[in-house]
Amino acid sequence: KAGVTQTPRYLIKTRGQQVTLSCSPISGHRSVSWYQQTPGQGLQFLFEYFSETQRNKGNFPGRFSGRQFSNSRSEMNVSTLELGDSALYLCASSFLAGGPGNEQFFGPGTRLTVL
């Protein structure tokens, strides 16, 4: 069974541009969550989607948005990039929307650098 995949793996953008990151969950998983990891702030939750609906949202500005498609693949978009958006963006997939035994598996991440 293939794991969680994220594309692209590396991305370099300049301030003011926008970027779209993609995450394909493990086959059969319907939940996709996104996290931002920076040296200063650590791992921070961005949002979670389950069956195409956003269920949870972290404390990030509206420049950060996401969506999920009917095949459970998810995209996140960051508009008007700032230098502080440079980070490793990780997505995690799980089968359920929560509950006991609901393990969450991560993809390899997309490393975004904003110049």
Added chain:
Amino acid sequence: AQKITQTQPGMFVQEKEAVTLDCTYDTSDQSYGLFWYKQPSSGEMIFLIYQGSYDEQNATEGRYSLNFQKARKSANLVISASQLGDSAMYFCAMSPYGNNRLAFGKGNQVVVIP
């Protein structure tokens, strides 16, 4: 809100020895899951082990075991027989049963030396 605390400084561990990584948590939820992940320098977050708050037995997965003490709100990871490939950052995380939102600790750096 959940809070995860990992306060140990970077650790050097001799190959083949066991190492314990401390994790304490704070939550008002009664039902939650606890996770440990390994992050090597490549950046990928690798799932290691899971413990549910109602699980009576401590979780084990191969060389990984979780020492769960609910009353103390502690979920320490034990890695037995350390290998060079165990060198990585280790993160403790939790999420309530009601959703998949993970709260992470700051991580523990482990370096295994031959």
